[in-house]
Amino acid sequence: MGLEHVLNAGSVAVVGASKVPTKRGYQTIRTLLDEGYEGIIYPVNPKEKSIMGLHCFPSVSEIPEDVDVALIATPARTVPAVLEDCGKRGVKGAVILATGFGETGAEGKALENKVLEKAWQNQIRLIGPNTSGMINLKANLNLVGLKDTPKGNIALLTQSGNMALTLITEAKLQSRKGFTYYVGVGNEADIRFHEYLEFFQQDPDTRAILMYVEGMREGRKFLQQAYKTTETKPIILLKSGRSSTGKQSAGSHTGALAGMSRVAKGAFERAGIIVIENSDELFPAAETLSSLPPIKNSKIAILADGGGHATIAADTLTDLGVDIPELEEKTKRKLRAILPGGAAVRNPVDVAGGTDDNPAIFADCANIILSDPRVGGLLVVGLFGGYGIRFAASLAMMEEDAAHQMGKMVKSRNKPIVVHSLYNSEKPHSLDLLRYYGVPVYGSLDVACKCMGVLAQYGRYLKSYHAVSNFVFNWGAKAKPEGRKLIDNALGEGRLVLLESEAKQLFKLHGAPVTGDVLAKTADAAADAAGQMQGNVALKISSPDILHKSDANGVILNLSNKKQIKKAFTEIMRNAKAYRADARIEGVLVCPMVEKGVEVIIGTKIDDQFGPVIMYGLGGVLVEIIKDVTFRVLPITRRTAQKMIEETKSSPILNGVRGEAPYDKKALVNLLMACSEIIEAYPQIHELDLNPVIVHHQGLSIVDARILLKPEKESQPAGPTA
């Protein structure tokens, strides 16, 4: 069921309605009345006849009409019975404020499950529990009791009441912006993040979605939805719980798993989400993206009235990946014509006193700069807004003129302007005018730079990165019958691990190059097999009971003749028996020695938030220590595979260093794609580990492959499907 009747409810029952002004059951009704909620309010309390002039009902079921939403302000233990009662009156959604559920441990979790069961039985969707509530600002449907929340075009979705309060307070004090909806997701017991997202995507008044997340229950569905949403509406998100203490804190707060943070950040960004790490930048980023067009070419100009701010801004923007291009000669000429001799007319432009007695020149400069085709946006830094305060009151009007002009310029040129002003806290009218036109103004230089940074980031995403992947698995579609048989066979034998030979066989089935290994049951057979191979060989024990072959001294490398091979065979067999007397021995795998190349590793795992993810990195001792690896949520596209390879710091090694020929990156891309395909084809696979893979100048070799399976009962798709 959609959320229409919940978030746009036409009637509300307040369960636990009260006459005591400090109670939520009072505050909510007061706020609904004061703010002019357009629907019907039903106070519910068996002990009261009326509250604030409204008739009070002893229970929800005794309300004479059907009710859309119940705000439940009673203690946790009472909630199942209240829901039961709500069911009788056709209630479609409930907002459960109480704490004492999943976030407190096993007992609370059991109560939460009971509540869920009641909700499902009665077809009631739940917001919370453990939530501050929700507000629909368009209908004045305020179930939080937080007054004066400003209206606007941002939807706010958070997992912390305090963060909501923080963001709403910032909106009020720092901007002219406001909200369409606020939802505190609480424990996310029923309605999940992605469902709210889908609703906001459809909402015609919402221009951007602002999120604070501690942990998600269904990360993959969220990504699937976010991927669709960000094509038309920006999502700005801060995910806390990076540190171990932060994770713990998040766990006790909403009971959610905080997940692998490196995976999460990569996954969010791939879905086009603007991930914010500094909480000061969260609201400003949303303000900016809900008001201004994204920057198409990632290039901006800086307009300053002093060297210090210009220098710091250039540093900060460079760190944010924004370019500060040289201006065209024509642009410089025009600037020179209106600025004094000491002015810097390259980028950053420094007016060097040229605005001291006429700050309206800021608008003229802005106009010249934004007409330069190399420039995608403008950051104004310094005193603008303070000339009337600092120098002479008469200058304030010129600043207001400039503000008007710059505001209109944003629309006419469709290029964003962001303003940093040292005088922001003095609230001059010119800065308010800028905000009227949607130009964000901040007193923090870092925050102003970040606003430019997110416009550039979203612009880059829209330009190059959409339509790549939608995080949807087509489970089993590309499975090969032989592959299925291999896995079923292992599971049938009670094995949760494939033999190396089986794992390599699976890769071969999916088009990946594997060495032509031969399983030999006798020393003579091993010697014969080696005779058919070019160059030296390695022997490896093959046993379902020996997972780590080296630990069992089950691998001998670099054998060049029959005598060595036979001796090695015997030795390996003896070692295997010594390691584990009852091990089932399939034989010894004879593998051609692989020529030299660059060592890489590839692995897959199941992340608790996002399901199957893939890891790639350069192998070897150094990288083991430096941990230069990268993650993606599966499935991946060829383009993503290329990006994974390129974004590891050590990737230049694959281009060939010190005069070497380049290594075969295309083969590596193919292998990553094969891994993605295999995970999608066989949902029974739990983990996959290729370590090492040797990349050659032409082609590559999978030296070792390990595949772990899920226990039978889990072998149905664990991750959600589309």
Add this chain to the structure above:
Amino acid sequence: MGLEHVLNAGSVAVVGASKVPTKRGYQTIRTLLDEGYEGIIYPVNPKEKSIMGLHCFPSVSEIPEDVDVALIATPARTVPAVLEDCGKRGVKGAVILATGFGETGAEGKALENKVLEKAWQNQIRLIGPNTSGMINLKANLNLVGLKDTPKGNIALLTQSGNMALTLITEAKLQSRKGFTYYVGVGNEADIRFHEYLEFFQQDPDTRAILMYVEGMREGRKFLQQAYKTTETKPIILLKSGRSSTGKQSAGSHTGALAGMSRVAKGAFERAGIIVIENSDELFPAAETLSSLPPIKNSKIAILADGGGHATIAADTLTDLGVDIPELEEKTKRKLRAILPGGAAVRNPVDVAGGTDDNPAIFADCANIILSDPRVGGLLVVGLFGGYGIRFAASLAMMEEDAAHQMGKMVKSRNKPIVVHSLYNSEKPHSLDLLRYYGVPVYGSLDVACKCMGVLAQYGRYLKSYHAVSNFVFNWGAKAKPEGRKLIDNALGEGRLVLLESEAKQLFKLHGAPVTGDVLAKTADAAADAAGQMQGNVALKISSPDILHKSDANGVILNLSNKKQIKKAFTEIMRNAKAYRADARIEGVLVCPMVEKGVEVIIGTKIDDQFGPVIMYGLGGVLVEIIKDVTFRVLPITRRTAQKMIEETKSSPILNGVRGEAPYDKKALVNLLMACSEIIEAYPQIHELDLNPVIVHHQGLSIVDARILLKPEKESQPAGPTA
């Protein structure tokens, strides 16, 4: 001459005094009069009889008494003559406001030099040129004309007028703090950063020094001074010009070189300076360090009234290297006794509504938490200060009570408290009270965390890192006569490069292990020399004209018998002639092949701000790409050498990986120390390059050594001495 008479001037001549209110020559006199400057003011202007009731003098030389300081508000070209005139009246210092000097290019630089010459001739110290001026707030000596700068205990030293304005505005609006002095260093033509620093160190009223720097003229002297200053007073510094655009911008702003930023940051931190990278955090860090005791154990507790803020704070503090320890059982027990059941009593502590009707409990919690010996400081995050606003006005008094108690607690327990408050911008009285006791309060969670971070950082520095090195060279002290001869000999031959054999000889003289190489002039001699060595050998061309031996095919490795050696000798000689027919050939160096080990590189260079610096990193292809290297300003101590080795990301390799024995880090420390000693011993050395060095399980081998010399005329110490 000290700066006493300049910064604490008892009389001021204002050259370019004016009756026009928009002129600096008016504003300065106005401000001096309005603010009650304690000394004597002499307006100087040949066209006026009096200004604002003060007698006006036609020139400085016609003032009847000696004058301490002249504020020169006339254009750049007039300055030399004004200084000449000032000299006649015994002026001790001049503040030169004009732009148009070194920052504009060669012509301006020439004028700046002329000004400097006049100043030296007349024994006048200069602030600027290209400065906004200076303020001594203790004497109401305000030469900037910026009114209402708050008084306090922070000295402000910046290279940008706008950044000064920013910081002063923040002090006024965000804190109860203020300044002892403000100096705009401008082009730093005469008085340098380190001289101001020395002055502020002596000033009894200054508790912390706040700096904004774009580039320095004498970085090493600054470090030497900073190292002494930070032992008793914190220095908080933001250095801009990290990015290439930022560097350019800084260059056109003050004409200073921005230097190597990685070197600068490392050097500053080694001198105990708190380096800030985010401009929003600059003033708050200074406010905090000028008010609160540093945190001794780097461990803090978080006290929150909501999960979101606690989680974000835990993440941010962890990123800042601050620990969030488990509290003692006793502490948890006491907290449990006063907080509701749902509260989290581990760290972060979440009161979970326990303060809703009694925010005074914050102080009780703070008291319990700070009595825990594991806790070095407390960060309070959330709504504190806003209970009276949000819930009921009667709660405001309880908040004020709590503020009083927490403020006193800071003194009595000598442990810092920092407060984040969502209601900061509403300016409730309780938050003002906290500030009265020196507790910083910020509306930004990130900034509040950073305040804790700098207290922990300064505490760590004071505890473990002082008394290590003072950045002072004792040039030549440890030179060996034989070493001097080697270098003089090369310079005598007109060579600016030592032969490999000479460079290795130099290292040997200073106790570093070098391979027992032998220079052979004939093939037979080479073969004989190899016969005396253990294992295989390498042959390398030895020629003052062939710097890069491999490029000339002048190296052949891994030779095992006489025949091979003789053949290789002939081949190298032929290659050398082919590479450069007129090359002077000394012979061929026979070197024992070095056993395997970990490859590292060591180099030294001359940094334009700090003089000699040393670089260390692991060698090999991977690290070449990852650039995992570290820098220090020379000379270094053994402790620093150890730290350099440990702080490279790949350093665990030296501990032995995959079951290997550890490598000889002690030998590596010795080699770094030898490099430091050699640079100190022979000021003629320009660059030194050991690449590679192979570190063994026992000892190490310098495989190749290259030393470049400075041209004769520069061979005197280039960096300043103590």
